[in-house]
Amino acid sequence: MQLSTDYEKAKNHALKILAMRDYSSAGLSAKLCKYYDEKTARKVITRLKNIGCINDEIYSEKLAAHLLKTKHYGKRKARYEMKLKGVSDDLINAAIDAFDDDEIIEIIAEFVAKKYRDYLADWQGMKKTTDALARRGYDYDDIKIAISQVKKEMENDE
Secondary structure, eight states: OOOOSHHHHHHHHHHHHHHHSOOOHHHHHHHHHTTSOHHHHHHHHHHHHHTTSOOHHHHHHHHHHIIIIISOOOHHHHHHHHHHTTOOHHHHHHHHHTSOHHHHHHHHHHHIIIIIGGGGGSHHHHHHHHHHHHHTTOOHHHHHHHHHHHHHHHHHHO
């Protein structure tokens, strides 16, 4: 059976893309617009939203959790990465603000204990750790609190 319309071809293409991984509606639209006209891509996106194949809110929540917990990005870098994926500012703020400061500090502390524990013995190592975490998008105050927690745990272990 041969597909006769661009709409059907675009819809099948979109479903194949979504089978690989989740996309925001803007991200999927950008992919579809490489091969189909904008009107067709918009029509496909609208249809996929209506049947529940695309949900930007759930996508943004999953992406924020992945970036913050798995990739160990700070809020700033996570916001930037989410913006690159086509997530709207409102959804970015809602998804990232769902993580409170204590949760972020816990994520930083786990990451520091896992990756930078050996660097916390002297001033240079502390600076290296702080700079690395700042580049990942963490706030300086959160970094200080997390490092002090890890140092206290290290002292208690001794």
